[in-house]
Amino acid sequence: MNYIITYTVYVLIISVLMGLTTWKLFKKMGYNPLLSFVPFYNYLIILKETKHPKWWAILSYLPIVGPIMMSVFHLFLMKKFGKRGALNGVLTVVLPFIFMATVNYGKEPEIETEEEEEESKKKETFLGSVTFAVVFATIIHAFITQPFGIPTGSMERTLLVGDFLFVNKWAYGYRMPMRPVALPFLQGTIFDTGQKGNPKDDPKSYVDAVKLPYLRLPGYDEIKRYDIVVFNYPQDSVHTAIDRKDPYVKRCVGIPGDVIEFRAGRLFVNNAPEKILGDEYQQHGYLVTTSSQLNIPQLYKAFGFLPVQENQTNTGFLYTFQGLTDQIAKEIKALPEVVEMKEMIEEKGEGAIRYKANADKTAYTKNIDTTQSIYPINKPWNQDWYGPLRIPKKGDVVKLDKETLPTYQWIISEYEHNKLENKNGKIYVNGQETNQYTIKQNYYMMIGDNRDASLDARFFGVVPEENIVGRPMFTWMSVEGLFADASSTYQAPGKKIRWDRMFKATNTGEANKTSYWWVAVIILVLFFGWDYFAKLFGKKKEEE
Structure with missing residues (x-):
């Protein structure tokens, strides 16, 4: 209810501004000037008079899309009165109600002749096509499905670094946009000012002053235990808007009311070992001592995995591995160079303690890690010995x-x-x-499959329902070596497309995932086919 009331207030404010700055122009076009104050109908009149599809008026007040369409309609109106050119266009977009007021209250406005209008329209066909493409893509992005990239290895083996997913926003209930005035396709910021700058100073991609309360429409499914879920990082201090916080993807291991616990790095849910799905692997970190240096390229070729760190010792080398399955760990242990292989499990009762290396990395001392404090902060828990914790339920x-x-x-x-x-x-x-x-509200426990290399709910706490974005549908692109891993000494050799992962479902739990390549083909055929037949029909109509 609060969402609807706030939304209505914004619509009325915009409608009043529209009427005050254009009533004279509407009168000049032969309409009652009071119609310039009527939401939707005022834009429908503009579209009718400028010979554009009248159904576009429906888009005028949609969050995110609405501001774009309003700017387009304002441009149509200004061009109707001869205000064309780059400067007039910029003023219309940047200062819409001020610029339209100068035209409205200036000298007697004159409507373009049909000949002038047709001549100008021919020059602007390309720009109109681009604008429509942007609007169409924005509608898909904001209201249906959103692309999402995997930049880190927290979900390795299931979702790989360099995977790009489409996220279904409707499965768990569509969350209405909370910052309706925003640049399309951008999440929180326009660009990153760099490591030396304060992230809070990065230019925002949305107008924070124009805000709407949280509202989620009913979904057709609910979050199930072990679903892979995309959500907004709860403790993002840079962005106050929930829907503009950084997006994360993890596996939901605990639903409201569940009790979760880690014992020596193994997860238990409601006092039972976690269920391992067909597309998931138990993974752990290991310290590997070798008598000589490992052949890293050969290691990567054999296992598709690299050590995150290498240190030379007095007797050989010490390697740190994360995300090894039991089978890969067994095979690495069998290498002739390997002297000892030990799983990395933190001691029980030590909370948020890490090891800090000295300058030459020959010794390590314990220190409190304030950047990854365990949730809650008063418990002597760590990522391997965690809980029991009951997930809060509404x-x-x-x-x-x-x-x-x-x-x-x-x-x-x-x-x-x-x-x-x-x-x-x-x-x-x-x-x-x-x-x-x-x-x-309900809360969820989101944990990465790569348990020893995942910043997840063990550190930032349970995830509120209002932060849920949706669930991944399928991988539409996968590029190996696309993102560099700052935590690893070694990087994947070069970049290459993983064709075998393209258009495969991501959230089925099956080892052999379904490929949806045929959906991509249908979409491409419809898109290019529609464009072809639309042009062909238009050409025939002109010939007639």
Whole structure:
């Protein structure tokens, strides 16, 4: 309801501005000037008078697409009154209501003759085609499916670095855009200012001042345990808009009400070992001691995997591997150079402790890792010995005290938007002292398949339902070596397309995934076929 009210207010504001700055132009075109204030109908009149499809008016107030279409309609109106050219176009787009007001209240506006209009339209055919293509792609991107790339190895073996996916936004319920004025195709920022700059200073791809509340439409499915899910990173401090936070992809290992636990790096859900799907592999990190240097290119060719680090010791070499399956670990252990191979499992009871190397990497000391603190911060847990943790469920009444507050404080204050205070050991929610809280939405535990190389819910905490984007449908492109891994000493040799992964379903849990190449063929045939027949029909009509 709040979404609809806020949306209506924005529509009324824009309609009033439209009427105040164009009423005289509407009168000149032969219409009652009051019609310039009527939402949708005012744009329908513009489309009718400029001889464009009138159904385009439906797009005028859609989030993200609407601002683009409004700019197009404003351009149509200004051109109707002879305001053509690059400068006039820029002013219409950048300062629409100011520029239209100067035309509206300036000297008596004159409508272009039909000859002038037809001559100008011929010159702008290409620009119109490009604009329509951008609008069409924006509608697909914003309202149906969104492309998503895999830049890191947290889901290795299942989703590879360099995979590009299409994400279904409707399966779990479509989340309405919360920042309706935004540049198409961009997530949060226009560009990155670099490592030395503050990410909060990066130019945003959206207008943060124009905001709508959270609203999710009903979906036709629900998140199931072990689904692969795309969501917005909950603790992204750069972007306040939920739908503009960085997108992540992980496996949902815990749904609301589940109890999850890691024991020596193995996951247990509701006190039972996790279910391993057909397209998933248990993976672990290993320290490998060798008597001589490993042949890295040969290793990559054989296993498709590289060590993340190599250190020379007094007796040989020490390699760090992440994401090895049991079978690959067995084969590497059998190499003649390997002296010892040990799985990396952190000691039980050590929370958020990592090892820091000295300058020449000959010794390592323990240090507290503040960048990857385990959730919640008051537990002596780590990524291998974690939990048990119960995933909050909508309607749960949880106890609030000194011990439980770190588990729920981010949920109460950030995800459910309450004022949370801790004064002298007493807890206040929205100014009221309390020792309990009722959870308002569902939460999920999102973990990467490559457990030892995944920044996931063990670190940033449970993921709220409002952050869910959707589920991957299929891989439409896969390029090996496209993204560099900053954590690894070695990189994949060159770039190449993985043709065997193209147009295959990503979320089936099956070892042999279905290929949807035929869908791609149909789309291409329809797109180019429609374009061909539209041009052919238009040509015949002109000849008649």
